[in-house]
Amino acid sequence: MATASPIPHFQEELEQLKTRLLEMGGLAEDRVRAAIRALVDRDDALIDHVLSGDQPINELHIEVDGRCFKLLALHQPMAIDLRAIMSAIKINTDLERVGDLAVNIAEAARRYLRHQPVKELIDIPRMADIAQAMLRDALDSYVRRDTALAEHVLNEDDVLDTLKTDVFRELVEFMVHAPSTIEPGLDLILVSRHLERIGDHATNIAEDVIFMVSARDVRHHAPHS
């Protein structure tokens, strides 16, 4: 009994995988926050910073995939451990896309800054706060295997959808009455869609967590829909 059994080794590797996913989530969240702050504060240098800073997430994306591959190849996990790795493969993809969406937001912000401001931005920063909190909660629910928290994330998605519709209606009003607001208004609408998609990625993660923990598939019969 002096030699190490393979099981703790697997659990250790799995912990490291979780740490990497949390790190990736933190980076993705930071980038979304920076892109939105750049838009609100009309900060060109911060836009540059977001546009040129996707390498750390992309490197983690490749690393996490490699870790999942190794865990599957070397440890042949079963049951919840296998579902945890399958979830990690998907979560990794979701987080990488969130990083891309931060770039999309920064690109829209860059175009937006070429125009006079359409309006004071209130709902978009609120949408960003909600999307970031959803992402954080979704990842926490993965790490802690906390299905109640995952269910909470699913419910938050409706709030985001409502705000997106409000943003759309309000901006169309501006655009109809002042043609000079059409181009910048379009970019704000695109930003709100990007934020909605960040919420969708958080929702995907939360659904994976529920599946992972309970082996119950809520994806196409979600209680909230």
Next chain:
Amino acid sequence: MATASPIPHFQEELEQLKTRLLEMGGLAEDRVRAAIRALVDRDDALIDHVLSGDQPINELHIEVDGRCFKLLALHQPMAIDLRAIMSAIKINTDLERVGDLAVNIAEAARRYLRHQPVKELIDIPRMADIAQAMLRDALDSYVRRDTALAEHVLNEDDVLDTLKTDVFRELVEFMVHAPSTIEPGLDLILVSRHLERIGDHATNIAEDVIFMVSARDVRHHAPHS
């Protein structure tokens, strides 16, 4: 030698998995085609058909995930076979999202039909044709493990991006000169973005195929970017 070895059994299961993915891809493609035809032909009944028809893809989504789980749990595949299953997990997600995007297109088409047509639709059906071909080629490249075809898909993405930009510029012109075109113009812009995202999903699949076959990760150092 009379008993079956486990290896052909795995290969048989893997073939069935590929068949399911092709089936899912065919359904996703059909739904995108129908959504675009409904938009172009102003066909309300066809919109209803798309909006109410996502169950078959969603069922396949759950089935494919289950097949991947079983293949990993029962056969402990290695090397290219393991990469093929990891790719299938991701492709399954991509195809389910393409199905969702068909719904998004149908929703935009429904709103668009409440207005007079903004213009004759030429670039949007072209974008749809390209996106569908990319999806088909990406799945074929997976099934045949054909990296040349996968590289071709990556190159097609630029064509789609150019068309998206053309659509955007042309519609902004309409919107600036005729406020009545703002709302329907916005929906056409959203449709072009949804089609661009379908191309992105095809690109993701093609990148996975290159990784699967060559164990070479092109995702963040793609030659086309």
